[in-house]
Amino acid sequence: MKKYLVLLMVMLLNTGSVFAEKNAAQIVQAELPEVMHIEKIIVEGTEYEKDDILTNIDIKSVEQISETCYRLNLSPFTIRIHTNLAEPIQVSAKFEDCCSTCGRYPMKNEDLSITPSSYTIQNPHDKIETDFFTPHVLAHDDTVCTSYNAKLIITLGRV
């Protein structure tokens, strides 16, 4: 009887460890979901959601490029990223569009830029914030003096 009991206990212990090994193997093999989100866009300390209207961007300085061309440097912004990736991430920003609020005077794409156009974060961690992106607009003789609606595109991706 004792023999049976010991055998049963051995079996139970063995099966338990087998299950535990299987479970352990499952846990090791399971992949965490990849998290890589734009958490906030930050302009001079003010935080915005990724699709918000950035209300405190304005012209910070003007450089005269030529007799008829001026570069308008707008408020710089940074991007905070929510991620669990350990691999390099690229954060890109570009002007999608810029047009007068009345809709009549679109700016040319070649007159719109953001420097730098992207940052590569080699060792990302959660809540990491990029360095500054600065939007620039080239204004010419025929650039109409009025209010402009500008749209940006910010993208995250693996390198």
Add this chain to the structure above:
Amino acid sequence: MIKKILTLFIIITLIAPAAFARVGNPSFVFAIDDYFRDADSSNSGGNNGGGLSGGAITAITLGSIGGAALLGLGGWLYKKKTAESLTAACIRGSKNPLVPFCMETNPEAEFYARINNNYPYLKKALSLNEIHYCPDSKYLLIYDTPIDKRKFDSVKFEIPQGTKSLNITQVSDPFNPKDLTAELFLYKNETNTTEPYMAELENISEKSSEKNGIIMKTLSLDFQNYPYAAYVVSNYSDKKIYAVVIEFIFRN
């Protein structure tokens, strides 16, 4: 088939939020002119020049005023420069600001006949207000003037001593809001380049009516400190004709 579609839908719904979260579409509004006006109005200083001899009877020559091309940032800077006499071209009265004159008291005079026969816009502008004579008021008249798309005209003039208020009446072809603007730059000194823009007539006045092309504005200021001004008409849309009557009122 249904299973495949369902699977595809589930995959899309699982992947899509993550994909969207990786793309941001922020937007913002910025104003070019505000920046330059703010920067400009922060300038100060300059001497107050004595001014030209007042009271001379002159009028703008009948005919068209030369318009300057360019609008926008470059145009604004250019307008400002022309108004400040930095560039003499394309502005009437740049070197010697025009001096307001006393209106002809005889309604049968050739002066009025020429206006009535040849300049319907100016005729209408004059008819919108009662005409006052010296010593109560003096006038500057800008005769019917064509202005092409994306051009501006400037008239620099002297504000006579003793002016209590300005009454500006502009008649043009009908226009949509913002298609045609009228700005008034006031200066402390004829050649002072650091005393800039002060007032703008944004087609706003209780009497203004853009649809029928009439802008009316009465401006009461302490003109003692601003003996010079430039009136700038800018056309952002199709070619138009306009005429302006500027009355300098000496009585309260």
